[in-house]
Amino acid sequence: MNCPPESVVAVSRSASHDFSKPTAESITLVEGWGVEGDAHAGVTAQHLYVVKKDPGRANLTQVHLIQEELFAELADRFVVGPGELGENVTTSGVDLLSLPLGTRIHLGPTAIVEVTGLRSPCSKINAFRGGLMKALVAKDDDGGVIRKSGVMSIVVAGGEVKPGDALRVELPSAPHLPLGVV
Template identity: 55%
Template sequence: MAGQVAAVSRNETYSFSKPNRDSVTLLTGLGVEGDVHAGETIRHQFRMTYEPDLPNLRQVHLMHEELFDELALKGFVVAAGQLGENITTRHVDLLGLPTGALLHLGEQAVLEVTGLRNPCAKINDFRKGLLGEVFEMDPVSGEFTFKSGVMAVVRHGGTVRPDDPIQVELPPLPHHPLERV
């Protein structure tokens, strides 16, 4: 089954949530046009203070809509854009993708997955206790599983709208699992 864009969101100012839009324009090498996190170098507030000149590997935040269903079963009502993502997907195993996977969205846009989103403590300001639900620790390995989506860079720009198809293109072998960026 091909994936699909469920919603698109952007915000011109720093805030936790991003309003849904009818469309967003992805700009090659920058991110979402008009979004506060767009840019060639790091644009996330906390990281800008100590790594301002590093490349922005977090130009676009994608989150799977299925997470909202999982959270609803635990009593958390969350909708697209409310956790700060730019693109909400459905039927794409974002967390299972390898580093470097390409996501073809709509007619032209191509994103390269760079890593996992590291959820911040602000998520508990949005919904108390939610931080503990967007990551879990494997009791055997002691490793964390981060569930709050993936980050990507724009390899080819274009307009993206809800209901646009998403095609996944895997990188050449060997595949490398996603790490936090």
């Protein structure tokens, strides 16, 4: 497949709350809902940990995105591929972690997601690959926590997304706010 430099590498979904999600030929994003047929889709939060704490909380984690470049960074210690860290969309060519809050990512011809924050990796990551959690949470030179396990978003315009689709980043108006954990 010959993909544009900023593109969708893979798409994934799972109807159950498994850690990894199998890749698919395409996914359908539904405005205000998430990925059609995915266990984390809904108006209110669907992540089991959040549901226990605050079942009525708005779902700011409808679509999880990870940059393919993370897999290359981890390759000397771990074999990880698209969907295995639970993401719905694997991207290439965009540093997702550096995007400001409210960035809109256009996926394919019609779908748009709005970045709501960083994913905080949970301990299930170590059950998937021992020691992976430590590789996904690091410290910067000032002692600040760096979370590398992708970004979360909400769907603001629906549509089909498939591997090979171009993606385009639309930054929000300044001032740009850094991403926090959702």
